Amino acid sequence: MILNNAAVFRAEGIGKSYPGVRANDDVSFQVDAGQIHALLGENGAGKSTLVKMIYGLVRPDQGRMTLTGDLHQPADPKAARAAGVAMVFQHFSLFDALTVAENIALGMENPPPRRELAARITKVSHDFGLPLNPARRIVTLSAGERQRVEIIRCLLQNPRLLIMDEPTSVLTPQEAELLFATLRKLAAQGTAILYISHKLDEIRTHCDCATILRHGRVVDSCDPRAHSARELAAMMVGGEMREVDRSGRHAGNVLLSIRNLSQPAPNAEGTALKSVSLDLCAGQILGIGGVAGNGQEELLAALTGEIRSAAGSITLEGNDLSSLGPEPRRKAGLLTAPEDRLGHAAVPDFSLTENTLLTAGARKGLVNRGMIDHRAARTYAEAVIAGFDVRTPGPHTAARALSGGNLQKFVIGREVMQNPRVLVVNQPTWGVDAGAAAFVRQSLLDLARQGAGVIVISQDLDELLELSDQFCALNEGHLSEPLPTQGLTLDQIGLMLGGAHGMQEAAL
Amino acid sequence: MIDPLSIFLLLLSASTPILFAALGELVAERAGILNLGVEGMMIAGALAGFAAAYATGNPFLGFLVAALAGAAISLLYTVLTQLFLANQVASGLALTLFGLGLAAMFGKPFEGVKAPPMPIGPLGINWIVWLGLAMVPAIWWFMNRTRRGLILRAVGENHDAAHALGYDVRATRAAAIAFGGAMAGVGGAFISIATVLQWTEGMTAGAGWIALAIVVFSNWTAFGVLAGAWLFGGVTVLQLRLQAAGVNVPVQLLSMAPYLATIIVLVMISARQKYSRKAGGAAPGSLGNNFHALR
Numbered sequence: 155m156i157l158n159n160a161a162v163f164r165a166e167g168i169g170k171s172y173p174g175v176r177a178n179d180d181v182s183f184q185v186d187a188g189q190i191h192a193l194l195g196e197n198g199a200g201k202s203t204l205v206k207m208i209y210g211l212v213r214p215d216q217g218r219m220t221l222t223g224d225l226h227q228p229a230d231p232k233a234a235r236a237a238g239v240a241m242v243f244q245h246f247s248l249f250d251a252l253t254v255a256e257n258i259a260l261g262m263e264n265p266p267p268r269r270e271l272a273a274r275i276t277k278v279s280h281d282f283g284l285p286l287n288p289a290r291r292i293v294t295l296s297a298g299e300r301q302r303v304e305i306i307r308c309l310l311q312n313p314r315l316l317i318m319d320e321p322t323s324v325l326t327p328q329e330a331e332l333l334f335a336t337l338r339k340l341a342a343q344g345t346a347i348l349y350i351s352h353k354l355d356e357i358r359t360h361c362d363c364a365t366i367l368r369h370g371r372v373v374d375s376c377d378p379r380a381h382s383a384r385e386l387a388a389m390m391v392g393g394e395m396r397e398v399d400r401s402g403r404h405a406g407n408v409l410l411s412i413r414n415l416s417q418p419a420p421n422a423e424g425t426a427l428k429s430v431s432l433d434l435c436a437g438q439i440l441g442i443g444g445v446a447g448n449g450q451e452e453l454l455a456a457l458t459g460e461i462r463s464a465a466g467s468i469t470l471e472g473n474d475l476s477s478l479g480p481e482p483r484r485k486a487g488l489l490t491a492p493e494d495r496l497g498h499a500a501v502p503d504f505s506l507t508e509n510t511l512l513t514a515g516a517r518k519g520l521v522n523r524g525m526i527d528h529r530a531a532r533t534y535a536e537a538v539i540a541g542f543d544v545r546t547p548g549p550h551t552a553a554r555a556l557s558g559g560n561l562q563k564f565v566i567g568r569e570v571m572q573n574p575r576v577l578v579v580n581q582p583t584w585g586v587d588a589g590a591a592a593f594v595r596q597s598l599l600d601l602a603r604q605g606a607g608v609i610v611i612s613q614d615l616d617e618l619l620e621l622s623d624q625f626c627a628l629n630e631g632h633l634s635e636p637l638p639t640q641g642l643t644l645d646q647i648g649l650m651l652g653g654a655h656g657m658q659e660a661a662l
Numbered sequence: 663m664i665d666p667l668s669i670f671l672l673l674l675s676a677s678t679p680i681l682f683a684a685l686g687e688l689v690a691e692r693a694g695i696l697n698l699g700v701e702g703m704m705i706a707g708a709l710a711g712f713a714a715a716y717a718t719g720n721p722f723l724g725f726l727v728a729a730l731a732g733a734a735i736s737l738l739y740t741v742l743t744q745l746f747l748a749n750q751v752a753s754g755l756a757l758t759l760f761g762l763g764l765a766a767m768f769g770k771p772f773e774g775v776k777a778p779p780m781p782i783g784p785l786g787i788n789w790i791v792w793l794g795l796a797m798v799p800a801i802w803w804f805m806n807r808t809r810r811g812l813i814l815r816a817v818g819e820n821h822d823a824a825h826a827l828g829y830d831v832r833a834t835r836a837a838a839i840a841f842g843g844a845m846a847g848v849g850g851a852f853i854s855i856a857t858v859l860q861w862t863e864g865m866t867a868g869a870g871w872i873a874l875a876i877v878v879f880s881n882w883t884a885f886g887v888l889a890g891a892w893l894f895g896g897v898t899v900l901q902l903r904l905q906a907a908g909v910n911v912p913v914q915l916l917s918m919a920p921y922l923a924t925i926i927v928l929v930m931i932s933a934r935q936k937y938s939r940k941a942g943g944a945a946p947g948s949l950g951n952n953f954h955a956l957r
Contacts (some may be wrong), residue, residue: 211826231828247823249816250947260816261827267808 160187160530162346163208163315168217171205172616176370177203181217183365183372185315185346192378193350193392194589195367201350204367205317206599208348209241210234222314235263240308241317248292255288255302261307265420268330273498279306282336297445304334316340317348322356326445327615327648328602333395334360347448352384352390352588355616368392391588399596402603405623407423407434409607410488410576415467417456425449427456428631434576434607439598440636442611444651451493452578455610458490459483470576485516485573491565491609495558502554507535507545510568517572534571542567542595559590566594570601571607577601578613595621615647628652669899674791677895679704679849679866680713681794683873684887686845687730691877692805693838694818698727698754699739700846701870704759707732707847712777712861714852719778724855725790725848732847734841735761747952770844772861779863780856790848791855795888797845802884814838818946821953823951831953838883846870854868872924879928882945890924897923 159441161438164184170177179201185191195201206212208219210228219226221237226614228234231241248257255272259265272288277368279286284302292300308316317339322330337347337360351357357364357378364378366389374389415430427449433442444450455461457468459480468476470488478486492498500509511531515521520531537550540561545554553561562582569577583591598621602608611628612618618625619639626636627650634650683700690697710731713822714726739757742748750897783789805811817824825831853869854861872894879893881887900914 210828231826233828235828243826247820247826249819249823251819252812252815256815257810259809259812260824260829268807 161220162187162524164220169215170214174481179370180370187344187346188341190341190349190361191361192361192364194357194364195349196352200370201367201492205319205350208317209239214219229554230486233309237425239314242304242308242321248300250293250301252292254290256305257292258302258310262311268504274310276307278309284336298325313345315346319350322353326651358383366390371401400599404435405438406605407473409435409436410434411469414466415456415463417452417461417463425452425496425631427452427586430633430638432633434609436605436607437602439602439610439622441618441625442619442628443615444628448628450580450628454490454492454578457578481516484513489569489572489574491569491579491605495561495578500553500561503551503552505552506564507532507549510535514568538564538567538571541571559586562586562592563593566597570597574606576607578609582610583617598631600622617627672899673892673895674787677897678791678794679852679869679896681891682849684868684876684891685797686842686886687873687877689801690838690842691884691949692818692946693721693814693835693944694948695822695835695839696750697739697842698751699757700873702758703732703735703843703864703898704866704870706761706848708734708771708850708866709861710852711851714774715777716775719776721778721780721855725851726858729844732758732843733791736839737842740839741744743952744832744836747954750950769861769863776777777855777859788796788868790852790856798884798888817872818948821948824843875924875928894920896923
């Protein structure tokens with residue numbers, strides 16, 4: 155029997171502090187049976203802390219929680235699971251070297267014997283249209299399949315409350331649809347679902363109710379279907395979202411050409427690039443979509459010069475760069491900002507001044523006959539900090555001490571202010587709050603307006619649609635034919651991303 | 663000249679100390695602990711076991727005390743790495759040096775005395791050798807078929823995920839370290855009580871390091887450890903026989919043979935290993951990393 159509008163979970167005045175941070179303050183909301191309830195907020199709004207408290211990983215300082223009327227104060231995740239709470243984590247909590255069945259057994263209180271468990275996994279996964287082979291090892295699965303493992307792990311416990319922490323961030327649109335179909339089925343059976351995301355469109359289409367968090371407090375509660383994405387964003391950020399300004403750009407001559415770029419996979423986990431070709435014109439932004447692990451890292455490495463390629467495969471304004479290393483490429487005007495901010499784009503323990511030297515040394519004349527010109531380096535670092543609104547005590551601060559959004563602004567700013575001919579960025583706004591993301595996107599558009607070419611590699615389709623003039627997709631090392639972004643539908647994009655990727659019946 | 667059966671019996675005996683030590687280290691490494699203190703724990707067991715066997719006249723009591731001594735000295739490592747989050751490699755090296763020094767100091771009174779005789783087990787093979795052989799399937803079964811074993815592997819593979827699921831990473835690791843210490847202690851005592859029958863300073867002679875290499879060689883499996891221990895033990899026995907038979911090869915080269923064989927096989931296996939992760943082999947994901955939880 156489904157109890158309509160019966161509160162499964164209720165939080166009353168929950169508060170939690172960490173040294174120097176008030177992560178949650180007086181948070182109250184309730185999730186009803188059969189409801190998909192969205193928890194919406196920017197990075198750092200306190201969503202993760204809140205669900206960790208529900209799942210018993212963190213204990214609240216104030217307030218009380220109830221689960222189907224009973225007091226809910228789990229000492230650890232085991233107690234939370236026993237009470238009927240299940241959680242799918244944002245960063246998968248899976249064990250790569252273990253099998254699907256072993257991973258699922260670890261998430262259960264009293265797993266049945268091995269053969270019985272394997273049979274139940276096969277049955278439940280087929281019932282929900284998420285086929286899984288219990289004997290496969292996690293390393294051999296795609297991101298979508300890995301998430302299935304997490305979901306099946308939860309389903310086998312018949313949870314009363316299912317928490318999903320940003321589940322679609324690694325999925326293709328088709329995989330996401332499949333996920334929502336599963337959640338609908340679950341909700342229809344009476345399970346309460348708490349759905350955490352900052353993707354407004356999917357929340358508007360699929361959630362029944364939304365609680366919006368900002369700076370650790372509940373700022374609003376609403377029916378997301380009754381509001382536009384803009385209104386939701388305004389509630390989330392507290393103020394109007396700035397529209398990006400795409401105007402004033404004109405396609406010029408071809409700047410960067412890639413011709414039949416093929417590379418073997420650099421390591422066992424890598425992806426081989428298969429005859430990648432593209433042309434990038436001045437004033438244009440080319441968006442490259444695709445689920446991570448389909449050759450993005452390798453393509454970026456081939457462009458930075460970390461991997462050398464066959465002669466003639468990469469040319470910038472007619473000059474063959476294929477056999478040159480990173481430094482000559484920078485001098486020629488091809489600059490890059492890799493995905494991993496801390497460790498690849500910046501050295502964590504170096505100061506911002508020292509980090510500017512790493513890529514801007516030659517183009518900005520910060521090095522004089524092999525000696526570092528410290529004053530010039532500091533001046534340039536200060537200019538980047540001022541120009542890109544990097545919130546930091548000063549250029550002497552270690553890169554490690556900056557928040558993700560601030561470091562990303564610094565890394566992008568360091569390249570943009572060198573006036574590159576071509577800038578290649580990978581995941582420019584990954585894990586960055588909405589304000590900083592908008593800033594970074596606008597700076598890329600401004601750079602293109604000044605006549606540079608920009609390549610944006612990203613998993614965030616909304617970002618690519620917002621920024622790029624041409625869109626193409628990387629799928630298992632193949633780059634699709636670029637299409638004009640204008641008029642592209644999400645379905646078309648899904649198919650370009652290899653649409654059915656990982657959605658075939660798992661090899662059983 | 664060389665009788666295969668007698669060689670095999672000698673091989674069993676020669677491989678037992680490293681078999682015990684490597685099985686213990688295997689369990690620790692599957693829990694994510696890289697304990698380089700095996701040599702120190704072995705020598706502690708060798709001395710404590712010998713002393714107990716000598717004092718009571720009962721060799722089996724000696725092995726029991728050796729296991730306790732190995733586990734006790736491994737507590738030091740547990741405190742350093744699990745409580746104070748000290749670097750595992752440095753702590754392990756310290757444990758080895760500490761164990762060697764401690765044993766040398768307390769071992770003085772036992773120099774020159776003889777161990778009580780060991781009763782012969784079934785088929786004329788020492789009981790402890792049988793115990794070592796039995797431990798191989800037992801550990802395989804524990805790790806692959808029991809809940810505790812699954813949790814242990816989960817902790818070693820990804821300690822953050824194990825913590826997120828509510829498993830106690832530190833307690834699991836502390837137990838694995840203690841088990842590794844007890845096994846190393848028994849392995850060391852086998853040398854002093856059952857092989858050499860007396861105490862000499864530094865008598866483990868690097869067996870702990872070979873045990874560490876054999877865990878890598880084994881691809882982190884119990885039966886792989888047995889194969890590695892037998893390879894090392896076999897080459898050791900063979901080269902001793904060849905020396906005794908007066909083969910025209912320099913003695914130094916023959917003495918080197920077991921170590922050379924271990925290194926060669928290790929290199930061959932390591933070269934393949936990066937591809938074996940998908941098959942479930944290769945090093946545990948969190949091996950050698952300390953776990954720190956924010957609560």
